[in-house]
Amino acid sequence: MPRLVLIDGSSYLYRAFHALPPLSNAAGEPTGALFGVVNMLRATLKERPEYVAFVVDAPGKTFRDDLYPQYKANRAAMPDDLRAQIEPMCQIVHALGIDILRIEGVEADDVIGTLALQGHNDGLQVTISTGDKDFAQLVRPGVELVNTMSGSRMDSDAAVMDKFGVHADQIVDLLSLMGDAVDNVPGVEKCGPKTAAKWLGEYGTLDNVIANAGNIKGKIGENLRAALERLPLNRTLVTIKTDVALEVAAQDLALREQHVEDLRVLYQRYGFTQALKELDGGAAVTAPVAEKEPGRARGTGFAAALPATAADLDPALAAAGDYETILDSERLTHWIDILRAAGQFAFDTETDSLDPMQANLIGVSFAAEPGKAAYLPLGHDYGGAPAQLPRQDALDALRPLLGDAAIGKIGQHGKYDLHVMRRHGVDVAGYTQDTLLESFVLNSGIARHDMDSLAKRYLGYDTVKYEDICGKGAKQIPFSQVAIDDATRYAAEDADITLRLHRVLAPKLAAEPALQAVYADIEVPLVPVLARIEANGVRVDPDELRRQSADLSRRMLAAQQKATELAGRTFNMDSPKQLQALLFDELGLPALVKTPKGQPSTNEEALEAIADQHELPRIILEYRGLTKLRSTYTDKLPEMINPHTGRVHTSYHQAGAATGRLSSSDPNLQNIPIRTEDGRRIRRAFVAPPGRKLVACDYSQIELRIMAHLSGDAGLVGAFESGADVHRATAAEVFGRTIDEVTGNERRAAKAINFGLMYGMSAFGLARQLGIARGEAQDYIALYFSRFSGVRDYMEATRQQAREKGYVETVFGRRLYLDYINAGNQAQRAGAERAAINAPMQGTAADIIKRAMVAVDGWLADHRERALMILQVHDELVFEVDADFVDTLKTRVDALMTGVAQLAVPLEVDCGVGDNWDEAH
Template identity: 50%
Template sequence: MPQDPRILVDASSFLYRAFHALPDLRAPDNLPTGAIFGVANMLRRLAKEYPSDEIIVVFDAPGGTFRDRLYPEYKAQRPAMPEDLRAQIPLLHEWIQATGLPLVLVPDVEADDVIGTLAGSAQAGQQVIIVTGDKDMAQLVNDQVTLLDTMKGVKTDVAGVWERYGVAPERIADLLALTGDKVDNIPGVPGAGPKTAAKWIQQYGSLDGVLAHADEIGGKIGEALRASLDYLPLSLDLTTIRRNLHLPEQSYQRVPENTQKLRSLALRLGFHAWLKEYPAEPGTENNTEVSVNESAAGGLMPIDRSRYRAITTPAALENLLQKLQQADLVALDTETTALDPLNADLVGISCAWQEGDQIEAVYIPVGHRDDSTQLVLDHVLATLRPWLENPQAAKLAQNAKYDWRVFWRYDIHPAGLCRDTLLESYILDSSQNNHDLDTLAQRHLQHQNITYEEVAGKGKAARNFADVPVSEALPYAAEDADVCWRIDAQLWPRFANEAGLQRVLMDIEMPLVLVLARMEQAGVRVDKEQLKTLSMELGRDMAACEAQAFKSAGQSFNLGSPKQIQEILFDKMQLPVLKKTPGGQPSTSEDVLAQLAVQADLPRLILEYRGMAKLKNTYADALPEMINPRTGRVHTHFQQAVAATGRLSSSAPNLQNIPVRTEQGRRIRQAFVAEDGFYLLSADYSQIELRIMAHLSRDARLLQAFAEGQDIHAATAAEVFNLAPEAVDSDARRAAKAINFGLIYGQTPYGLAQQLGIEQSAARAYMDRYFERYPGVLTYMEQTRVLARQQGYVETLFGRRLYVPEIRSSNAARRNYAERAAINAPMQGTAADLIKKAMIAVDAWLQETPARGRMILQVHDELILEVPESGLEAARAALKELMEGVADLAVPLLVGLGVGKHWDAAHG
């Protein structure tokens, strides 16, 4: 009978990989759990695939090793283990021990050496599988030992080592000694990569052979090799895995798992999906440890899709209505035919609420084609209207703005929206990239949702949700509501002790949801013919610009091809390479071309062409296609949960990036027009971030300048350049403006020098003089850096939190970037909070009397209203009063107003 393999798990390498690869998973008490989940899940899969008696999990022990004594600089460049990872290790060790797998940590050596010894001590004929992603382990491969990378699904045997590295497994340490290891700080031969090192070993047999024939290797690489002869033996010693350790006596046989301990840990960590595998023993439900942890997990049973019900009879619908009216909180979700709520027909409605320790989730199908097992839409809406429109009936949603707009299509105006899980996640950590329901389910519930593609298909095989049978739609749709309720149960308690975050969520973001929904619903009128004319003009100008570019280059080429531009600018014209892409190619980015334009016409022409192409493709040609045929208007989508600073963004179309400094860019804005009998009214906060800086820094000169209504850029010019106020000309003011805003954005002397076209030393002198005259600003910046380093985040004036984890990085570039972000974020974030509070106040004034007009756009620090001509003066007065009075700062808020028949006239 074949012997079970010995499986050796290099857990330390997987620990880091899981930590960086998985989302920021959190336990109910906010303990980070991503690394625990990743490693534990890998071990669970491994144990199922290889039911061997010998699965041995090996970790690096705390403290140094013999290699540190051999070479004190060994791993000296490695950053300290992140605190969020360090906090997970004790519980991960507990989990592994509870599974019954032997856990091995040996002081003074590395996990690699323990694994090397355990691999070598396996019984004759017993196969050994080393589970790792570490290339160093390839030196252990032989006929008995193979490597398995479970994250990539790759197995490596002797032939695989040869194929990947070009040398035999027993020569891997030699290869690593020659190439060195930047991560471990092991010195190698400068300039010798894996291919060069492998070629040497193939030619001379080993490292010793390479050293013996070093004089035969020519060129600079040969010189580098000969200069490295003294330390290469040490490098080999450091890269060689020990295989003859005297290990402490320990059993390497797995023992039965401790099911109750695993259940307790799963509850403690929030791994609810695994609870069904660790059932409570009869009579232990009231065990203190389990009860405490179940309480922390919300006391909810794991997700069970078999419990989901479809509501398909009038009696079931009436019974559901009673349940909803009795529930304290209901998660609400819609299924529709389209992503745009203006064109989306209802296909079904999902609801979830708590009954005892269960979440009840149901799906009400109303719009499935060719399916008789559903209710009539009008009957469902009429039945649910009293509950939907009851402001006392607390409702919860994921991206409620969409669902509410869908109901508006049917003249249903839901009330009682109390929380949105999308926004809860965003407020808790805006640095996370995704806050969609599927990501949140994995991050907070360790649960994999049914995906839309699994139900509706993708690509050519995709079908509309209305064509999905009710039986298939039920688990997908009901799960969305179920998961939404559970995520809120995880996230909302985290706000209890965070007054600032709770204030941002409940006083700013949640009230803004329906404000944005009304703005999206209103849309903005666009002059289609004007855009058509502009598109033709841009096309003509692009052709002329292209002809000039061909003449300047001495050949025709594709102005949209970075590769062809690189060849002409840097190979043919020999212009200097100022920056390289991540792939090592010369960069042709906008800032590079702007710098090169000083030396040659062609970079300037390419920039002009790109600018015109963007305007034509993104706006002049695209906007007419976005006009809704029913409303005759363009309806952008405002996104609350994208920018880390709290700024709103928009899509389809993106209105945040329309260039306004060129005549053609302003022509785009001129195409946004008011309806007949209406005007566009623009209100723009003046120098809002500088005013916030004055408030936060409490610098006496800044406070005085704003209090007296001075031109802040002219005042700065007078201070920095030691000029009398009347002597400040436009050039001095422009330079001072660059300094004012550059400091807010953390600009370096180099960046300021580039912007002003001056020497770096002069830029540094300007900045030094600025801080001499405005010492409060310098103090604020220094204090902010210190605070951010201590707590890992900064906050806006209203409590919005902006995380800067890289501020503790050992990488100077990353750390400096994080410091600049820490200084800028409170100002950008506070500006975002102010404009949002202004939108809420203005919307409330508009809702009092709908005839007053409507708010239609928000871009940067500007609000745009569409108001009837008869109410223009009243709207101007109200808008200015509301926006300037939205917060009480140490300096006055100032709002500039503009009116016009199109956006450019109003903005100007």
């Protein structure tokens, strides 16, 4: 998951100033606070977040000063030595590629709070880098606090409870009672954190403490009653705002490339020797360059394992290119001769749409040697545009070249270009290199594999951006309206940079034979296979989806009517404000979950928490579930039917997950729910045309089989070799019974352990899943490892390998780097260890199904009129097959899927057949 780090710059500057000695550089300039902040920033950037902001207080008053003129009135003026370090701090932050935010009228805390929740709602993992306890009120799943200077971390409500004695949603009330001496907010006299936590533990909320003030005895009770009038104001002052109107959004805060020369000058000036060594000595931190999971090993001993960056490269690779526009057949013939003679060339297409299934070709670019490229415009139609070759004539001239498998083609995310050329009647053969995939296989954990990022990372080259020539937002023009000279500069550069990247990345892969094999034998051959699957598409029944939408609407209406009946009045079920008033004010249900503002929450967690106390929360949850299914699937899928093909065409992403798993988007067909009847009904709308069937072939328990192979555990291997129910066989071994004696609960426990171990499940997690005591769950795990010691030994050996090498590998050599495997922070290290255990299994499963797709596609080449591969979902392949060809396909696909890997236990495939996907699954 991409990560947003919000740095509390004001807090760190003050804390570093007071914590460190009064350091100075050779010129006598103060550097103590600056030194502390720079070290914190370096530590943050080594974790390679995708989005970062450095937030500081703006000068002037805030809304809190208007509410309470004495707010922070006790603070002394900023010391001159500290003031002198602010400007160099900002210079260094900017040079590191981090945005600095100062918003007038609010504090840095409020800006951070707003961006934290916005980023969380946008699906980012949010880290607030601070030493300020006030931010504990924002902690929730997906929002954590990290004190980079001390290394402490607070990432759960349990961690907040452990430190403060209250839940995260009670922090505001705790601070209101205690007061805040730093900000000059007076609390209840003599009420410290323990007393405040005690009251909140007994009464739940500040309002309830106020209501029960008369019941609190002694002097502390008198002090509480004396403070009652100011407590509501205290709550306002200590509550971090999360709704500040900002001109910048969380996803606008992408970490930029560092200004290395500026940093070098600054580090030299202020005497930051270690930072300078890091900058010049090979451990340099650059902006992350495609998606998702933490991956890269950092720290001593791992430098040799990491792909080098632009620092190692020939400066000529960053030089400007010499580009030509092809406007006549003579020059086109000349370039075709150049490309054919080269034996390998890079190419790229320019179109009018991001959807390759509907995009129209505007031009094609080529490069056969670095620094020289050409652009062939075919569809620029602005007024005054020069005459261009007729598109069909140009494509006819290019077809023999592009269709010649003996001449290698190089692309950057070339699957898109293969689609575009196919739509225009040209089947590209010989697609043998893809720079996106070269980068991904070298290090799947880096954040971006797009061409612009790779050019900066590996070439030190700043590319022309699409917005530079087309504009942004409402003023953006289509590529067909771009002046051909500008289009040539942009498009020819794409082909040129793709070729240059290949020249840099290919030797790095060649130096790692296992990675080269993953790239050449798995990833590159898969590109045309995925292109064919996407082009095949899947047929959906819009009438069935409309019927399901109507049924969901009826049930939503019934839920609304039932909710109205339970409430005794009408209300808007989609309005959190109205739900708050109804559930908590009128019905008096307990507000067990709070919003960051301290208001009763009506999110799913909050409603689940009170669903056993009243029927209405359960009805609201049911209504929301139905609404999501309708809006996400039954209403949306008919709109995504391609008008030209009558089918839905998803897009698969090879560089989506660090483990190598494919992901799917537009639409995401891998996340259609199957555990509920409503979810399975949606799969029924994926149908076979008349005379055909859908066949779904699914690997059985593949990751557990991979665990048996990797661990070599005799008991687990024997369970699979016997052909028995592996979970029942495991239970029999663990509990010392015959297979026939194993109870349902024992099998369920064995299954939970079998799968849970691969994902690092703790005794706590197992206890919660099985509904048993934690001690009993721990006994289960201990008993399991005593019977399956090979699994235990494998897991420990894998952790040790990860600690030593900084990465783990799949059976086929795919590599996953682990950022935190030697981290001092226990939670970070434990997370990396869980990834170390899981990645070889999940990555091997990904490799196996990719190999299966290539093998099956090769067999289908002679049967494309009779069968199509139309979907890949996790460990499953789905086919559309002539009814009289089903048995042949099942037999052959089963043999191919089980034969692509030789493991210590046999692979098994389950095949189902039906008129729709649900029947076949």
